Amino acid sequence: MSAAPNGGGYVVRIAQLNELSQKMTYALLVLVACTVVGFPLFWMVISSFKSVGEFYIxxxxxxxxxxxxxxxxxxxxQTSFGTYFVNSLIVALGATFLSLIVGGLGAYSLSRFRYRSIAIFAKITLLSYMLPEVLIVIPLYVYIVKLGMADTLISLVVSNMAFTLPLTLWYMRAYFNAIPVTLEESAMVDGCTRLQALRRVVLPLALPGLISTGVFAFNHAWNEFLFALVFTSSERNKVLTLGLATWIGQDNIYSWGMLLAAAVMVTLPVLVFYLLVQRQLVVGLAGGSTKGE
Known part of the structure; x- marks a missing residue:
């Protein structure tokens, strides 16, 4: 009579041990991942506070x-880092703003109005994003030269916006599709125009999607190198990625401490940006991944 309870208790203990082992495995994997990702960043930060001589001990x-x-x-x-930083900030914010404005309005149009072959157009738009930068940099450069925008920050703003625009259109279209049209219709019945309904009803509901898309656009423009290398040449128009790259291999070798300090300063704005919009970013990514066409 006592075998059944003992057997049941044994099964329960085995289940508890399995659950504990799974939790420990997950914790170990998370610890390894955090170490692999976080340790180089931690070492970069603390090493930026070392004196020059400590790097050669x-x-x-x-x-x-x-x-x-x-x-x-x-x-x-001793360097033009301040100029690089301001230029990168201008390019990243400008490209993000234009990408959200143009991509958001375009995505809203694709979501709310019916065009012929709209599905094919949406897929072609996403397909264009899959093209690597190296394939479009020369055609973009030709247009930029013809428009007289060579060696300007505007060329970087426009090129980064053009590269992130397809994904912005695709992602925001899916997000707008998930917002019921009846909400806008109710607002327009109450006297709102379509633009007013978009601003007062749709955009507040789509804010997580706008934030997650904006984070992507900002991060791409902040870290972009190829467009900056091809489209700009003067010192006053260099951005951080290009400016720091030119430090390596020149006759005037900069110290490792300065390079690490520059790396910390480059990482800091993106990190702060992510921390400020972390909650909205998670909601936006989860919503965009679960909401259909």
Whole structure:
């Protein structure tokens, strides 16, 4: 009579052990992933506070022997890093703004109005995003030269916007499709125009999608290198990616401390941006992945 309870208890203990082992496995995988991703960033940050001589000590020290801001002071005093930073900020914000405005309005049009072969057009739009930058950089350069925008920040804003626009159209179209048309119709019955209904009803509901798309556009423009390399040449129009790349291989070798300080400054805006919109970003990505056409 006691075998059944003992057997049942054994099964329960086995299930608990399996659950515990799964949790430990997941925790170990998360720890490994965080270590692989986070340790280089952590080392980059703490090394940016080391003095110049500490980079050449054998064996190298992990933590700075003396914490100093000399690398950051030298970065802004001896280089054009401030100019690069401002240029990158202008390009990233401008490309993000234009991508959301043009892509958002285009996606709304594709979602709410019916055109002939609209499905084919939407698929071709997404297909164009799959083309690598190297295939479109020469045609873009030809148009930029003809328009007189060579070696300007405007050329980088437009080119980055053009590259991220297809995904913005596709993603925001799916998000707008998930918003009931009846909400806009009710607003228009109450006296709103279509643009007013879009601004007061649709856009607040689509805000998570706009934020997640904006994060993608900003991140791409902030880290983009090829367009900056081809379209700009003067020192005053260089962005961070191009400016830092030119430091390597030149006769005037910059210290590792300055390079790491620059890397921290490049990473910081994106990190802060992600932290500020983290909740909306998760909601937007989850919504965009589950809402259909």
């Amino acid at each position: 054998t064996p190298p020290g992990f933590l700075p022997a003396q914490w100093t801001l000399q690398n950051y002071r030298a970065l802004f005093a």
